[in-house]
Amino acid sequence: MDRSSLSSRSVQWAFLALAAGAWYLATATGSVSRLFLPPPREVFTALVALVQTNAFWSAVLVTASTVAKAYVLALIIGILAGYLVSRSKLAVATIEPVISGLFTIPITLFFPMFILFFGVGTGSKVAYGATYAFFPIALNTIAAFANMEQRYLLAAQSMGGNRWQIFRYVLMPGALPVLFTGLRIGFFICLASVLGGETISSVAGVGRNIALTAELMEPGRMFAWISFVVCMSVVLNLLAFSFENRIRAR
Amino acid sequence: MASLSSATSTPAASSTPIWSRFARSPFWLRIALIAAILLLLEYYGRFHADPAFMRPPSAVVEAFFTSVISEPKIVSALWLCITEISIAYGMSVVFGVAIGLIVGATKFSRAALFPIILLLFAIPQVSFMPLVILIFGLGPAAKIAFGFSHGIFPIIVNVVAGMRDVKELHLRGARSMGASKADIIRHVILPNMVPSLFTGLRLGMTLTLLGVILAELYVSTGGVGYYTRVFAENYNPAPLFALITSLAVIAIFFNEIVRIAENTLTPGKRRAPRIQSKSVQK
Structure with missing residues (x-):
């Protein structure tokens, strides 16, 4: 590690320390209401108490299985639809603007319809998360397969590659980086939308518990839930990035 | 798997020139696609759907x-x-x-x-x-x-x-x-x-x-x-x-x-x- 990256690391650690110090000081001096920002120690003890309860793990399980179902649905439909559209230039020109145009509208608008159709149970959250994640996955699948360099395909064809070989050795390796970007964005949109759906209207799950502890005015437990979500998303993000870099490097 | 050549060739259009122009224009195809979806929703909403859950687009416009x-x-x-x-x-x-x-x-x-x-x-x-x-x-x-x-x-x-x-x-x-x-x-x-x-x-x-x-x-x-x-x-x-x-x-x-x-x-x-x-x- 050279000197400049060492000093930029130290700025990052200083920022973290500053944030933590500000948190501690603001709560210790009582300048911020305990309701909006409980002291770090209280949040930590609440988190430790929380992970020892069964209710915590069942809520996490509900959210995890909802995200998993929604993501798998979006994965299958998004990749399939994206690949089929990418096979024809006319289909790309016709359908791609519709999908990207719809994606700029917050799909959250349609959440009341999901509740109407699928009820307040996990079904509506699966459908909502899958719908939201479908868009980046389909768009990136189209981009990955439709923007392939024609030279490579022609070269593979002229060297006598059959369809399967071209798919396996030219299309797939060329498309994977862009495809994986879509899969990563799709996953985190899926996670956020399931959490959001649970927060707005549901009966179980992590999002429901954040909303519930806020309604019950239990800031310690609410911050414990929030910090759990924040830590999980940071870990998942780091995993996704390192996975994506591995794919790129190959 | 679709053939690779289909990605480069234009799709088959019908013999009449106006139709083939429409069939090749992404803009008109897009309009047709959206119109088809709306018609399908109208048909389904009017004759098959439970009115407690879904109404046809015409009823939605009226409700607006x-x-x-x-x-x-x-x-x-x-x-x-x-x-x-x-x-x-x-x-x-x-x-x-x-x-x-x-x-x-x-x-x-x-x-x-x-x-x-x-x-x-x-x-x-x-x-x-x-x-x-x-x-x-x-x-x-x-x-x-x-x-x-x-x-x-x-x-x-x-x-x-x-x-x-x-x-x-x-x-x-x-x-x-x-x-x-x-x-x-x-x-x-x-x-x-x-x-x-x-x-x-x-x-x-x-x-x-x-x-x-x-x-x-x-x-x-x-x-x-x-x-x-x-x-x-x-x-x-x-x-x-x-x-x-x-x-x-x-x-x-x-x-x-x-x-x-x-x-x-x-x-x-x-x-x-x-x-x-x-x-x-x-």
Whole structure:
């Protein structure tokens, strides 16, 4: 590690320390209401108490299985639809603007319809998360397969590659980086939308518990839930990035 | 698997020239596709669907006039929503560009501060929504705050990315011709940033809309969220769909303003890229 990256690391650690110090000081001096920002120690003890309860793990399980179902649905439909559209230039020109145009509208608008159709149970959250994640996955699948360099395909064809070989050795390796970007964005949109759906209207799950502890005015437990979500998303993000870099490097 | 040649060849069109022109035009095909979907919904909604869950598009249009636009309370809730989006977006642009310029200013500030911004951007903000409501109350302030906290990040990220991606050749060219540091910022770095800035402004608008709508739906005691809940709980889908469609039209309107501004103000008339519009953000 050279000197400049060492000093930029130290700025990052200083920022973290500053944030933590500000948190501690603001709560210790009582300048911020305990309701909006409980002291770090209280949040930590609440988190430790929380992970020892069964209710915590069942809520996490509900959210995890909802995200998993929604993501798998979006994965299958998004990749399939994206690949089929990418096979024809006319289909790309016709359908791609519709999908990207719809994606700029917050799909959250349609959440009341999901509740109407699928009820307040996990079904509506699966459908909502899958719908939201479908868009980046389909768009990136189209981009990955439709923007392939024609030279490579022609070269593979002229060297006598059959369809399967071209798919396996030219299309797939060329498309994977862009495809994986879509899969990563799709996953985190899926996670956020399931959490959001649970927060707005549901009966179980992590999002429901954040909303519930806020309604019950239990800031310690609410911050414990929030910090759990924040830590999980940071870990998942780091995993996704390192996975994506591995794919790129190959 | 479809054949590879189909990706390059034009599809078969019928023999009449007008038809073949329509069948090859993406624009008309798109119109036809949307019309077909609407017709299908109309047919299904009219003859097969349970009226407690779904109504045909014609009934939704009717409900728009009879129970959305004619209700002064709903209209004022929609206006309030538009105001919230405008204020939240205005704040996102001002603070986003300012913070972006500070973070992107030097190589060191980028290396030190940009990872912090990216990390904050990666956190699902929706988990803070109940807290935001707790702090700012049930009124418009919470919705503006939540829209702002969503909209600011893509703007910062794209401003920094635009300042980072200056070609070394251009910098060296300017320096060798005796440009001062201020000259370089004014004539090289800022113009280079413009396309990326507009990408950020576009994504910022999308996320501002998301933040405001999320908070609106979560607070179901007033505003638009109240009416969506009332219509959904009374199994009255026609006005619900009409209200949602009006909000979607508002969202499209805001997005179009940003896109038109982008297309007219970007030097070199580079059209906004539509493919991968989301994947470039991180």
